[in-house]
Amino acid sequence: MPHIALPEGLPGISAGFAFRPETAKPMRELAHILLHEPSSLTPGERELIATYVSSRNCTQFCELSHGAAAASHLGDKSIVEKVKSNFAEAPISDKLKALLAIAGKVQQDGKLVTSADIDAARQQGATDLEIHDTVLIAAAFSMYNRYVDGLGTWQPREPEMYAQMGKQLAEHGYRTASVREPVGVS
Amino acid sequence: MPHIPLPPDLPGIRGAMAFRPETARPLNAIVEILLTGPSTLSPGERELIATYVSSRNCTHYCASIHGAIAAAHLGGNEALVKQVKTDFTQADITPKLKALLNIAGKVQQDGKLVTTADVEAARQQGATDLEIHDTVLIAAAFCMYNRYVDGLGTVQPDDEALYRERGRRVARDGYVTVSEEYLASHALAAH
Numbered sequence: 001m002p003h004i005a006l007p008e009g010l011p012g013i014s015a016g017f018a019f020r021p022e023t024a025k026p027m028r029e030l031a032h033i034l035l036h037e038p039s040s041l042t043p044g045e046r047e048l049i050a051t052y053v054s055s056r057n058c059t060q061f062c063e064l065s066h067g068a069a070a071a072s073h074l075g076d077k078s079i080v081e082k083v084k085s086n087f088a089e090a091p092i093s094d095k096l097k098a099l100l101a102i103a104g105k106v107q108q109d110g111k112l113v114t115s116a117d118i119d120a121a122r123q124q125g126a127t128d129l130e131i132h133d134t135v136l137i138a139a140a141f142s143m144y145n146r147y148v149d150g151l152g153t154w155q156p157r158e159p160e161m162y163a164q165m166g167k168q169l170a171e172h173g174y175r176t177a178s179v180r181e182p183v184g185v186s
Numbered sequence: 187m188p189h190i191p192l193p194p195d196l197p198g199i200r201g202a203m204a205f206r207p208e209t210a211r212p213l214n215a216i217v218e219i220l221l222t223g224p225s226t227l228s229p230g231e232r233e234l235i236a237t238y239v240s241s242r243n244c245t246h247y248c249a250s251i252h253g254a255i256a257a258a259h260l261g262g263n264e265a266l267v268k269q270v271k272t273d274f275t276q277a278d279i280t281p282k283l284k285a286l287l288n289i290a291g292k293v294q295q296d297g298k299l300v301t302t303a304d305v306e307a308a309r310q311q312g313a314t315d316l317e318i319h320d321t322v323l324i325a326a327a328f329c330m331y332n333r334y335v336d337g338l339g340t341v342q343p344d345d346e347a348l349y350r351e352r353g354r355r356v357a358r359d360g361y362v363t364v365s366e367e368y369l370a371s372h373a374l375a376a377h
Contacts, residue, residue, distance in 0.1 A: 003305040003322075004315035020319055022223065026215035033208050058298070102337075110336025111244070118189045128190040132206055135337040143330035149297025150289075150322040 003152040009182025011161070012061030013144060015153050017177065027144070028174045034137050035069075036173030041130055043170065044073030045096050048083050049137045052100055053107045055084045059145035061155040065178075068166020095124035099134040106138035156183065189339040193372055197341045197348075198247030202334060203365060204372040210365065217331070218361045220324050221255075227317055229357070230259035231283050234270050235324045238287055239294045241271040245332035247342035252328075254353025282311035286321040293325035 006015035017024035035046045047070035054062035067084070071077040082090035087100045098121035105112040113135070121131055148155070161183060168178045192201035203210035221232045233256035240248035253267045260266055269277040274287045285308035292299040300322070308318055335342070356364050 001302075003300060003302065004318050016319070016323075020316070020323070022219050023216060023323060026212035026219070030209060030212040030216070033212070037208075057296070106333050106337040109243070110333040110338075113189065113337050113339065115187075115189065129206070131190050132202070132338065136202075136206075136209060136334055139330040139333035139337060142333050143326045146293050146297040146326035146329055147323055150293040150300050150326060151297075151319065152300065 001152065002154065003150075006151065006153065007182075010154075010179060011156050011183055012065065012148050012153050014177060014179040016147055016151055028176075030140060031144075032174040034133060034140060039130075039133065040127060041096075041099075041133065042073065044070055045092070045099075046133070046137060047073055047170075048080065048092070048096065049100060049103050049134060050141050051080060052083055052087065053103055053138045053141040054145055056104060056107050057142065057145040057149075059149050059155075060157070061148050061153065062141065062145050064157075064159075064162040065165050065169065068162040069169040070166075072163075072166045072170035093124070095121065095126050095130075098124045099126060099130065102131065102134050103138035106135050107142060110135070110139070187339065188341065189337075192338065192340060194341075196368060196372070197343050198251065199331060199335050199340065200365075200368055201340050202338050204368060207369050207373065210369060213331070213334075214361050214365045216327055220320060220327060222360050225317075225320065226314065227283075227286075227320065228259065230256055231279070231286075232320070232324060233259055233357075234267065234279070234283065235287060235290050235321060236328050237267060238270055238274065239290055239325045239328040240332055242291065242294050243329065243332040243336075245336050245342075246344075247335050247340065248328065248332050250342075250346070250349040251353060251356070254349040255357050256353075257350075258354045258357035280311070282308065282313050282317075285311045286313060286317065289318065289321050290325035293322050294329060297322070297326065 007018045010018055035050060036043060047066050050066040051063055051070050054066055067080045070080050079090060087097055102113055102117050102121060118131060165178045193204045196204050222229055233252050237249055237252040237256050240252055257264045257267050266278060274284060289300055289304050289308060305318060
């Protein structure tokens with residue numbers, strides 16, 4: 001049961017967004033710029049960073065929806081699972097591994113990021129903008145995750161719902177709602 | 187030294203925002219709505235929530251600037267801001283705000299720590315659903331701003347007078363207006 005009277009049938013952050021459209025707008029815009037707009041990191045790579053942070057925060061809704069978006073971009077679910085369980089062994093670039101190490105530190109506390117972490121990312125070709133966006137994606141998901149958990153939102157487990165949501169997010173981004181109609185509880 | 191080259195004259199989040207104006211816009215919009223938009227919580231009360239969360243995250247820049255903005259809203263009462271940071275249960279604030287700060291402190295650690303009892307306690311002190319929502323989101327948003335400021339290794343000055351002066355301006359003019367000045371001047375400087 002959510003802690004406040006959120007619209008019924010809307011999972012996770014969709015319920016918080018529907019409850020307070022004023023704050024939903026810039027929160028959607030931020031995700032859209034960070035995850036969907038053109039960048040030298042692919043949308044799949046950026047969704048992996050979002051998934052990894054959400055997984056470390058144990059926020060199921062965000063982990064599964066962004067994991068589904070990453071899988072849709074990458075055409076491969078197994079990479080997502082490997083990144084969550086041990087990214088060092090995942091079939092991803094060394095640059096992304098170095099950026100995930102930075103994201104994991106930011107998820108705990110931004111002060112844990114060291115010059116050595118940044119140098120390691122730069123040595124793998126990471127640009128200043130890629131480092132900036134990695135830090136901000138990890139920070140932003142520290143917000144989205146807490147928002148979803150802190151309101152006690154409904155976080156369903158049905159993989160089909162997330163697969164559909166992931167496809168929608170991968171194709172259209174975050175400016176519009178990925179879940180518009182209440183989802184039936186099966 | 188920041189981890190990436192940020193404008194040297196802009197401390198804390200301002201340097202990061204000038205580095206990436208595209209994300210600065212929604213970041214400023216979120217804080218403007220939550221802390222200065224229409225609400226049954228006063229701007230001073232909302233700034234105290236932001237200050238408390240930033241203080242618990244040990245992000246000096248955010249704790250100092252939002253503490254200064256809170257004080258500016260609260261008639262210059264810096265002692266009250268300090269008391270909220272050290273032990274809000276003993277501070278001269280309403281029982282409702284104390285119950286909301288308790289929720290904010292849980293969200294700062296992990297949103298899953300918020301219990302039905304925490305929310306009930308806030309309701310018993312008169313907190314509305316919207317006030318509870320905004321408290322959760324202010325706490326969550328400052329977990330983002332704090333990590334952004336710390337994760338880039340931004341410059342976080344110690345000079346209290348600097349925060350006091352800027353706190354008064356932000357309290358008077360709001361986040362978006364104040365940010366437009368430095369975002370515009372840096373866009374100009376870049377060309």
